[in-house]
Amino acid sequence: xxxxxxxxxxxxxxxxxxxxxxxxxxxxxxxxxxxxxxxxxxxxxxxxxxxxxxxxxxxxxxxxxxxxxxxxxxxxxxxxxxxxxxxxxxxxxxxxxxxxxxxxxxxxxxxxxxxxxxxxxxxxxxxxxxxxxxxxxxxxxxxxxxxxxxxxxxxxxxxxxxxxxxxxxxxxxxxxxxxxxxxxxx
Numbered sequence: 148x149x150x151x152x153x154x155x156x157x158x159x160x161x162x163x164x165x166x167x168x169x170x171x172x173x174x175x176x177x178x179x180x181x182x183x184x185x186x187x188x189x190x191x192x193x194x195x196x197x198x199x200x201x202x203x204x205x206x207x208x209x210x211x212x213x214x215x216x217x218x219x220x221x222x223x224x225x226x227x228x229x230x231x232x233x234x235x236x237x238x239x240x241x242x243x244x245x246x247x248x249x250x251x252x253x254x255x256x257x258x259x260x261x262x263x264x265x266x267x268x269x270x271x272x273x274x275x276x277x278x279x280x281x282x283x284x285x286x287x288x289x290x291x292x293x294x295x296x297x298x299x300x301x302x303x304x305x306x307x308x309x310x311x312x313x314x315x316x317x318x319x320x321x322x323x324x325x326x327x328x329x330x331x332x333x
Contacts, residue, residue, distance in 0.1 A: 167243055169188075169241040170188050171239070172184055173237075173238035176217045177234045184209075188205070188206065192205060192206070201248065207308055212250065212329060213239060213252070216252060217235055218235075220235035220237050220255060221324050238253045238254070239251070239252045248332070248333040249333075250331050252328070253327065256324060256327045257324060264315070271303070271306050272306075272314070274306070282303055283303040310332050314329070315327070315329045
């Protein structure tokens with residue numbers, strides 16, 4: 148995986164003057180913020196010529212990526228006893244280029260969580276669309292994994308909605324944490 152490409156594309160989207168940038172947000176995420184951003188993304192896509200199926204996939208992918216930030220970013224403003232009202236830092240970007248949409252997210256994670264992500268995402272990146280759909284249906288019937296704050300469907304949902312294999316990078320940063328970046332193509 149070429150992590151340089153994902154990071155370069157994310158940085159390109161950060162440039163608000165970039166005409167390919169549909170939406171970009173960097174800051175703290177909470178359930179309320181996800182709802183507000185979701186409304187903005189939905190309205191922006193509805194006002195464009197984006198087909199309904201593509202809008203649905205983009206919105207679904209955005210929600211999964213934002214939820215991942217709220218649940219797993221290591222940059223947390225809320226005390227542990229307020230886990231039901233988490234406020235955690237990250238970034239999300241939606242770009243359109245050459246008729247395709249790219250949705251990317253980034254957030255810091257602990258080195259231990261980075262290794263967990265690597266173990267989960269490497270096999271997922273190698274799965275065919277049929278294998279992803281099968282794994283998704285199988286996970287629907289299972290209890291949530293112990294290390295998940297949801298049903299364990301987030302990355303499977305993102306991979307299922309993506310038209311190409313998802314891409315990710317895990318880059319150590321100066322704080323001792325790891326920057327996790329994820330990219331899906333719709």
